[in-house]
Amino acid sequence: MKKVKIIEVHENVFNSNNVAAEELRHELKDKGVYMLNVMSSPGSGKTTALSKLINILKDEYRIGVMDVDIETSLDAQKVADLTGVRALQIHNGGLCHIDAEMTSKAIEEFGVDDLDIVFLENIGNLVCPAEFDTGAHRNMMILSVPEGDDKPLKYPLMFSVCDLVIISKIDTMEFFDFDMDKAKSNILRLNPKASIIPVSAKTGEGMEELAKWIRAQL
Amino acid sequence: MHELGVTFYVVKDVKKVAKENKVDKIDFVTLEIGEVSGVIHDQLIDCWNWARKKETVTESAELNIETLEAITFCEDCQAEYRTVDYGKICPYCKSENTYLLRGNEFNIKEIGVYDEDDEES
Numbered sequence: 001m002k003k004v005k006i007i008e009v010h011e012n013v014f015n016s017n018n019v020a021a022e023e024l025r026h027e028l029k030d031k032g033v034y035m036l037n038v039m040s041s042p043g044s045g046k047t048t049a050l051s052k053l054i055n056i057l058k059d060e061y062r063i064g065v066m067d068v069d070i071e072t073s074l075d076a077q078k079v080a081d082l083t084g085v086r087a088l089q090i091h092n093g094g095l096c097h098i099d100a101e102m103t104s105k106a107i108e109e110f111g112v113d114d115l116d117i118v119f120l121e122n123i124g125n126l127v128c129p130a131e132f133d134t135g136a137h138r139n140m141m142i143l144s145v146p147e148g149d150d151k152p153l154k155y156p157l158m159f160s161v162c163d164l165v166i167i168s169k170i171d172t173m174e175f176f177d178f179d180m181d182k183a184k185s186n187i188l189r190l191n192p193k194a195s196i197i198p199v200s201a202k203t204g205e206g207m208e209e210l211a212k213w214i215r216a217q218l
Numbered sequence: 219m220h221e222l223g224v225t226f227y228v229v230k231d232v233k234k235v236a237k238e239n240k241v242d243k244i245d246f247v248t249l250e251i252g253e254v255s256g257v258i259h260d261q262l263i264d265c266w267n268w269a270r271k272k273e274t275v276t277e278s279a280e281l282n283i284e285t286l287e288a289i290t291f292c293e294d295c296q297a298e299y300r301t302v303d304y305g306k307i308c309p310y311c312k313s314e315n316t317y318l319l320r321g322n323e324f325n326i327k328e329i330g331v332y333d334e335d336d337e338e339s
Contacts (some may be wrong), residue, residue, distance in 0.1 A: 007330070
């Protein structure tokens, strides 16, 4: 019979990422840079809402955007065109998420010493990005009205890890069966500490409140 | 979940542990996975069998998975119950005021190496 040598490990697989994320968070804090991780499903209007928000804040703060995508440079280009701020496209090679190590490398390439706020626009996906701490100081996610008020029930982890949930496209409320109170209670049941801000990037409703929330974090 | 992404983490961690223990080749890896961690075992094993070949130290390593039971705690009646059977609602007092005690784990439990020298004896 073969003899077996066992090496006990007992380590959480996410541990190395969590450690790297904590290091990055400290490093950015020391530099005076505040990073926000923005998550959502594809098509939630993330790039548009983010561009509007940046336009409100860009005279007060030096802002940069890092956009994670599988293939194209469309998002970074769009944000740069709409806001005039510096944007970097990160291609993550087809993975479903970005982790702290990838974020750290991107930060190095991007150069953040001259910035106050960095928005990390994560991959459009409500599952995987929630599992991986990127090293951001705050997590926010965008839930758009057409997606439905039951999304928090279907993707509980995503809603549990967010400090802020933005309910976007509220100008389309009349066309969809979206119950705002139900959406809010579904979110708060999972995450009692979450801030919730309904906005419309199109009409501008709620955008000032959103900017206020960001200012309060700095 | 995202089996391929986590597979790379397992490979990376296993490589590190092997190096620390001066092992060149490992024969199996045992993971502990909680019942409600959302990992699909068959998919994880498929990903592992593809990814392990990329590193000499893992190329012939089998992946074993041990399942850890998920338990939820009810804050209202202080009872513990099996998460998989009852979900978020306490079977004793019907409260929704519950939280997961365990069952969300994704750990590398151990790695194993067959001792070549003793194989013949």
